[in-house]
Amino acid sequence: MTDFADPLPLAQALIRRRSVTPHDDDVLAVLSDALERLGFRVKRYRFGEVDNLYARRGDGAPNFCFAGHLDVVPPGEPGDWKNDPFAAHVEDGVLFGRGAADMKAAIAAMVSGVSQFLAGGDEPRGSISFLITLDEEGPAIDGTRKLLDAITAEGERIDHCLVGEPTSVDAVADTVKNGRRGSLNAIITVTGKQGHVAYPKLAVNPVNALLDMIHHLRRRILDSGAPGFDASNLEITSIDVGNVAHNVIPAKAVAKFNIRFNTHHTGAELLTWIEECRQRTARSAPGADIAVEARATGEPFYTAPGAFTDLIINAARDTLGRAPALSTSGGTSDARFIKDFCPVAELGLQNATAHMVDENVRVDDVRDLARLYAAILKRYFSGDY
Numbered sequence: 001m002t003d004f005a006d007p008l009p010l011a012q013a014l015i016r017r018r019s020v021t022p023h024d025d026d027v028l029a030v031l032s033d034a035l036e037r038l039g040f041r042v043k044r045y046r047f048g049e050v051d052n053l054y055a056r057r058g059d060g061a062p063n064f065c066f067a068g069h070l071d072v073v074p075p076g077e078p079g080d081w082k083n084d085p086f087a088a089h090v091e092d093g094v095l096f097g098r099g100a101a102d103m104k105a106a107i108a109a110m111v112s113g114v115s116q117f118l119a120g121g122d123e124p125r126g127s128i129s130f131l132i133t134l135d136e137e138g139p140a141i142d143g144t145r146k147l148l149d150a151i152t153a154e155g156e157r158i159d160h161c162l163v164g165e166p167t168s169v170d171a172v173a174d175t176v177k178n179g180r181r182g183s184l185n186a187i188i189t190v191t192g193k194q195g196h197v198a199y200p201k202l203a204v205n206p207v208n209a210l211l212d213m214i215h216h217l218r219r220r221i222l223d224s225g226a227p228g229f230d231a232s233n234l235e236i237t238s239i240d241v242g243n244v245a246h247n248v249i250p251a252k253a254v255a256k257f258n259i260r261f262n263t264h265h266t267g268a269e270l271l272t273w274i275e276e277c278r279q280r281t282a283r284s285a286p287g288a289d290i291a292v293e294a295r296a297t298g299e300p301f302y303t304a305p306g307a308f309t310d311l312i313i314n315a316a317r318d319t320l321g322r323a324p325a326l327s328t329s330g331g332t333s334d335a336r337f338i339k340d341f342c343p344v345a346e347l348g349l350q351n352a353t354a355h356m357v358d359e360n361v362r363v364d365d366v367r368d369l370a371r372l373y374a375a376i377l378k379r380y381f382s383g384d385y
Helices: 008-015 027-037 100-119 144-153 206-218 267-283 307-320 363-381
Strands: 041-047 050-057 063-069 094-096 127-133 160-163 175-177 182-191 233-240 252-261 289-298 325-327 344-346 360-362
Touching (some): 008 027, 008 094, 008 363, 027 100, 027 127, 041 144, 050 144, 094 100, 094 363, 100 363, 175 307, 182 267, 206 233, 206 252, 206 267, 252 267, 267 289, 307 344, 307 363, 360 363
Parallel strands (some): 063 127, 063 160, 160 344
Antiparallel strands (some): 050 127, 094 360, 182 252, 233 252
């Protein structure tokens, strides 16, 4: 069996593939080769333009799954980087490259963790699997969500899942995400009738209707928090009229807002409420056309503190000497899809440079994460959860 005890070579090989969403650039082939050498059965799934991968070692239950993504955001101007963003350059013990933090090095650490676990003579009383997509940084339509449906239809069952998102802050495993809030984006467009400000009865002012709808939205206190979560919040992010004149009532006004919501809400319920606000505003704004384009881009998930999170915390304490804090902060992740199939948590490298120029991680941190993943597997398959 091939030894992947050191995750660095695989991390570099993954970073060197220019897999900007949704392009593969053979990055899944690199991972597939590594997993097959460790005895995994690998299957590729393509939906639309997106390639995905599911791999499993073993047939029995429980099935512990490592999940993540190998797509990356664009690097921006390559000349702004110290080195080629896809060169996977190591300098003074630091690995640079697009995807180093988010999250190619973490996936390499997963593979290394499995290799270390197996090298210790531990054969899992169950199965280990990998669920990998190239659509996390993009629309997230043809990735994890469809992949889960496909493997479930084929009889696969995942019992617990660990996602390698960059959750750490100052040190590896100082933070574990056991939940994240949902997110909803909306655009309000009000079309009125342009006219002279001195003759308002001959015009329909869309700004007034827009402000009225914003008032209806903002007057509601969504909640005061939920277990593990802060209060949900609605933020107006833009109001645009495009009117340069003081004496003209404009024809159109547009606003954008976002709602970050906890487990007291679902996207569907919030969409219904937004429509009710639109209708209430329309009744008091004759002549104005009010249109709302809204989409819930992610539902909240929450894995209550318990045996699974305790296993992760105890493994980190014993392996790295620190106990992670549980957190539900941050943006959305593919865990929002996984939570419908099994308990899920997120644990990865530091997030400080994710998506930035000169994105980087310390090599020793990648190695520590690999050791931690191996320790989690050992505890999991010993029934210590």
